[in-house]
Amino acid sequence: AQSVTQPDIHITVSEGASLELRCNYSYGATPYLFWYVQSPGQGLQLLLKYFSGDTLVQGIKGFEAEFKRSQSSFNLRKPSVHWSDAAEYFCAARAPNAGNMLTFGGGTRLMVKP
């Protein structure tokens, strides 16, 4: 079955430190991959997406993600975290040529220490 896994439910980092949020997928073919961020009480905002080509994808708010086929991973990174980055982050995937329904991971809640 197709699935998206975010192994870390909670992560706490200090402001200014680097961040990496993990995402693994299980699909027959390489899916299209997405990262979304959700601030408290808000909807989800698209940070970045990967369809093909360059495996390092740049997104908004200084985020980037790297697609690694050998590890079935699409980890989200930021070199220096700001207090405003505290939110919940969702990885999502869609099988190519299989409709437009996204499968979401369980989310990772990021807390930022001053």
Add this chain to the structure above:
Amino acid sequence: ETGVTQTPRHLVMGMTNKKSLKCEQHLGHNAMYWYKQSAKKPLELMFVYSLEERVENNSVPSRFSPECPNSSHLFLHLHTLQPEDSALYLCASSHTPARGTYGYTFGSGTRLTVV
């Protein structure tokens, strides 16, 4: 403002009430979705309307009834809900794959509390 507007933002309803959630998109998308987000649970896809075709998650109870009168508007009609239906209900829209765009745009959600 994302271009997807949900109303109301908050709703408290009794178990015998009937209410409706509304979603409107101004992005020219032709697919719309309802998701349920409960505490400590993954996002749950409830319904999809794509090119006027409806797809639903078979585990969604019949007390939730969607309506999509056109490609810009989506409703979720609620009746005789249970306390466990309390959650954040998110609407999203997108182009269908044929149009070459694959991401969703989400609204801010309706926080529903059933008492």
